[in-house]
Amino acid sequence: MAEELGVSPDAVQFRFRDDEMADHGMVTVDSFVEQSNAVAVRIEPGDDARELLPHLDRLALVEVNFPTFGDGRGYSSARILREAGYTGELRAVGEVLVDQIAYMRRCGFDAFAPDTPLNESDVEAAFARFPHVYQKTVDGVAPIWKLRRG
């Protein structure tokens, strides 16, 4: 029997989507590419998210694992998927912490399942901390260079 991947829906502490949270069976990137009926995938830091790009139409849920918060590959994985047009749930799991959560959101994550539940008011403060952003990324926020043009 395949090992059960993916966090349980109860572990999702923060979610910024209007749709219902789904509980799909999750597989690895390698398996997802091979199994045409898989709809949910878990990306590890060493995986290449671009392997999923030909299969976006059947992708409903993506989990990106941060085994340690200092390994920043997951940020690129998330952003690559959003840039390619993925609009499903993009969930950050693992060592998800208050001080990185705002960057994660900017990279396209819209759900967060930290190993250790976070202080909610700290998280709220983190999201509200910076009034502007310097870079255009996938979160739709107008960067400062755009605001300067009026």
Place this chain on the structure above:
Amino acid sequence: MYKYDQYDQAMVDARVEEFRDQTRRRIEGSLPEEQFRPLRLMNGLYLQLHAYMLRVAIPYGTLNGAQMHALADIAEKYDRGYGHFTTRQNIQYNWIKLEEAPDLLADLAKVEMHAIQTSGNCIRNISSDHFAGAAADELVDPRPYAEILRQWSSFHPEFSYLPRKFKIAVIASDTDRAAMRLHDIGIQIVKNDAGELGAAFYVGGGMGRTPMIAPCINGFVPLDQLITYTEACVRVWNRYGRRDNKYKARIKILVHELGAEEYTRQVEEEFAHMLEQGIEPPLAELERIRGYFQDPDFKTGLTDRADRSDPEFALWIDRNCHPHKAPGYVSATISLKPVGGIPGDASVEQMHLMADLATEYSFDECRVTHAQNIVLPHVEIGRLHELWTKLEAAGLGTPNLDRIDDIIACPGLDYCSLANARSIPVAQKISERFAANGKADELGQLKLKISGCINACGHHHAGHIGILGVDRKGVENYQLLLGGSEAEDTSLGKITGPGFNEDGIVDAVEKAADVYLANREEGERFLDTYRRIGMDPFKEALYG
């Protein structure tokens, strides 16, 4: 120079409050050290050998009088009366208290300064030519490009947890005054045959444990694709740079292992994709920034001659003043390398003086060089004597730019927990030796660089003469390297042979200098003679 608008100021202010909150959580205990550490590093705060050390950012080495005054005030209020200018054009304070750091950063924010991303596995201070905007040989002022990259790199959500640190340098002249090819990304602004400006990208240089010279991976990226191309370079590395071994994680290793061709192919692929994302600021933004780097109101009809009747002053003009693009002006280097002094250190009083001098003599602007000196970029030749007199009185008038006693030295074991040996006493002894033997003049240009450990913050690989401090069974030992160059003729120094103790390395440097003097041909610098005659004559003299 660049001035913050409301947006820049709001971001720096928010960062101060973010760090204030993080510090509070650390001190109260809700944030453990291993989670706090990268956060404080991304605000420039190290836990160092004696105390917390703060590295304040001086973007591309440029600052005005008010900012230099503020740096002096910080040294007085929060530290112990001095600061240390670094080989990446920043300043370091060695005795900071964590509980005072947020207030310190708030003080800095008031003068449009910060310590953002001066450490940590993120994009660091972007360095540039210390003669930018003044040198006759530059194509354009490189600093607007450094500024647009600075803003792009600040709080970058995808690139704040990279495999390792990431250092970028930007120049705009064929003469490389910023060690461009020894950076993770080095950019030279160039002109193509159609007369358009673009950026040549050199990726995968660096010093440290495994020094490498960056190959050029793209000779011409149009300026309106500068950010996009840089993003592609960093993203490829973020995804494939090694995470398992921090000694093999720099981009230079990735470029070396993939080969420049394959790395370039991956970047170009990513670049093509990124171009569709519309992340590049419009050219109008670059123009807006360029507006801050216009030439100051240079006077005309100035004298191009100084009164050289004072021989000491004449010496200083000849050594420390660099030709300027505007007639009647020079760029003057203030030496922070007095004989027997600590390279790169400046006292509170000296910083206040330099601030005033920048305002009075140089259109309120000064520069920090990667050689740990200060430059007043635009000084009227006719006012040099007055300036020099004030510098001399403050111990800032040493006429030794690029001479053997203009030593670059990292803080070394006296200050740094990474170090294996002390570097400053070696620098002091060498400068004293050459003051005593009177050979410094004869030797001419000789770039001597000392690192206290293999991390090479003293850039010893790029010294005409380099010294590397090592730990030999608990005793300090020093290796001698010859033939490195940080300029456009970039090369990496070679070790001569077995190392020396502290007195021995000073003798060794003198012996190497003597070999040069005995063998040199007309017009040759030390570096040129070494390249011509090779290592053997030096080995012979050193080891017999």
Place this chain on the structure above:
Amino acid sequence: MKILTGNDLKTGAVTWWDGQGWSLHVEDAVDVGDAADEIMGREESARRVNVPYAIEAELDGSGKVRPAHIKDRVRALGPTVRPDLTLKPAEPEALNWVI
């Protein structure tokens, strides 16, 4: 002997375990023997010290604690190139103790 050193969390000052608390002076350091991990764990959790670690030391000729490695001795005293900033600015022989 094995002694413990660390930094004060708030001030960054170098400190040494003296058996009961954290002293600024290496002369007060005590041999912790096998209890290093236990002491460090407890003290760090309580935030009475930041990033502690154990080092080798010996008693010198006059019975004073002397860290075995030069780096720790520089840490104990201060920068050798700025005696005025060390813990013993008025003692020129302190430099010999480091080297």
